[in-house]
Amino acid sequence: MKYYLIAGEASGDLQGRYLVRALRQQDPMANIRCWGGDGMQQEGAVLVKHFRDLAFMGFFEVLRNLPNILRNLRFCKEDIQGFQPDVLVLIDYPGFNLRIAQWAKKQGIKVFYYISPQVWAWKADRVKIMKQCIDRLLVILPFEDEYYRKHWDWEVDYVGHPLAQITAEKLSTHPRSDLPTKKVALLPGSRKQEIQKKLPVMLSVSKHFPDHTFIVAAAPGLDLSFYEPFLRSYPNVQMRQGHTYDILLDSDAALVTSGTATLETALLGIPEAVCYKGNPISYQIAKRLIKIPYISLVNLILNKLVVREFIQDDMNEENLKKELQELLTDADRRSQMQDAFQQLRTLLEAGGSASENAARIIVRELAK
Numbered sequence: 099m100k101y102y103l104i105a106g107e108a109s110g111d112l113q114g115r116y117l118v119r120a121l122r123q124q125d126p127m128a129n130i131r132c133w134g135g136d137g138m139q140q141e142g143a144v145l146v147k148h149f150r151d152l153a154f155m156g157f158f159e160v161l162r163n164l165p166n167i168l169r170n171l172r173f174c175k176e177d178i179q180g181f182q183p184d185v186l187v188l189i190d191y192p193g194f195n196l197r198i199a200q201w202a203k204k205q206g207i208k209v210f211y212y213i214s215p216q217v218w219a220w221k222a223d224r225v226k227i228m229k230q231c232i233d234r235l236l237v238i239l240p241f242e243d244e245y246y247r248k249h250w251d252w253e254v255d256y257v258g259h260p261l262a263q264i265t266a267e268k269l270s271t272h273p274r275s276d277l278p279t280k281k282v283a284l285l286p287g288s289r290k291q292e293i294q295k296k297l298p299v300m301l302s303v304s305k306h307f308p309d310h311t312f313i314v315a316a317a318p319g320l321d322l323s324f325y326e327p328f329l330r331s332y333p334n335v336q337m338r339q340g341h342t343y344d345i346l347l348d349s350d351a352a353l354v355t356s357g358t359a360t361l362e363t364a365l366l367g368i369p370e371a372v373c374y375k376g377n378p379i380s381y382q383i384a385k386r387l388i389k390i391p392y393i394s395l396v397n398l399i400l401n402k403l404v405v406r407e408f409i410q411d412d413m414n415e416e417n418l419k420k421e422l423q424e425l426l427t428d429a430d431r432r433s434q435m436q437d438a439f440q441q442l443r444t445l446l447e448a449g450g451s452a453s454e455n456a457a458r459i460i461v462r463e464l465a466k
Contacts, residue, residue: 099125099464102183103132106152106191108288109358111135113260114189118143120457131181146177150319184464189213203231212236212456218245219390225250236456257456258449265365268343274367281311283345283352285359288317295375297328300353302415304332315342351425361395364439369425369432372407404438
């Protein structure tokens with residue numbers, strides 16, 4: 099069978115990598131073409147477009163890059179038509195992928211969506227479009243199954259969360275040590291726009307902890323020269339690329355940009371603070387549209403405040419310094435946070451291997 103997969107950011111490439119591997123196990127003759135990153139390519143998929151050319155975040159940024167986005171949409175449609183896949187598998191990245199889904203459905207292409215858009219947070223009206231153009235929706239958060247069934251009368255497939263499997267595999271080869279390392283991980287994101295906003299604030303905290311080494315997890319899709327100007331004034335800061343899990347597991351605590359990374363950090367058992375700072379216009383628009391109590395997936399899944407969130411103006415040097423001090427020195431706080439992280443792992447592992455479940459459903463449906 100011929101599979102065309104589209105992931106538009108680093109987290110999608112990570113989860114797509116495991117899906118490509120599982121598809122090959124289910125279908126040894128699978129011919130897989132993709133938009134994604136190095137991970138999907140390393141598993142044997144033919145990489146058409148790297149996510150570093152696709153990652154735009156925020157309302158203002160999307161508008162500014164609209165011509166490039168439209169060119170990518172046109173090219174994607176042409177490439178799909180040339181490949182003639184048996185199925186199109188879309189991984190998150192809804193602004194782009196839902197447009198491709200609508201077009202593909204009109205072409206008679208079977209469409210599977212793996213990792214649902216977060217319509218329960220905002221843009222719920224997207225579900226009407228999704229029901230029309232998606233043949234099977236494969237969700238990874240425990241509450242999403244009930245959400246779609248209860249509010250939209252749509253039977254979807256809960257396959258488990260891919261990060262539960264991915265992080266468990268990492269922990270089995272690089273177990274978490276309870277001994278202090280005097281290291282702090284900084285995860286400023288994978289897109290240039292968000293890194294430029296958040297990394298300077300994160301770095302400013304390092305001067306308050308001269309006996310600690312701060313390690314920046316550089317995004318795999320960016321050149322290291324992009325980071326170097328930010329780091330010059332901070333002698334106790336280092337940088338590594340392509341080893342984010344190792345950086346986290348070797349750290350006592352982490353400052354993490356909001357998104358998938360907050361969940362990865364929690365599943366690895368690392369005390370963390372969640373950071374968000376974006377374009378002021380984009381933030382004000384989003385603030386009026388998003389209808390959820392938290393921005394961190396950790397807090398959303400557990401439905402309580404486990405990790406503190408520092409958003410926009412609250413993400414400043416003084417607040418992060420105080421929070422990091424507490425994460426490093428308050429044994430009770432660390433213990434409570436790690437107990438909650440274990441509850442999170444138990445909850446997400448209940449669904450089984452997400453990539454294997456998703457691949458099984460896709461291959462089985464194509465065989466009908």
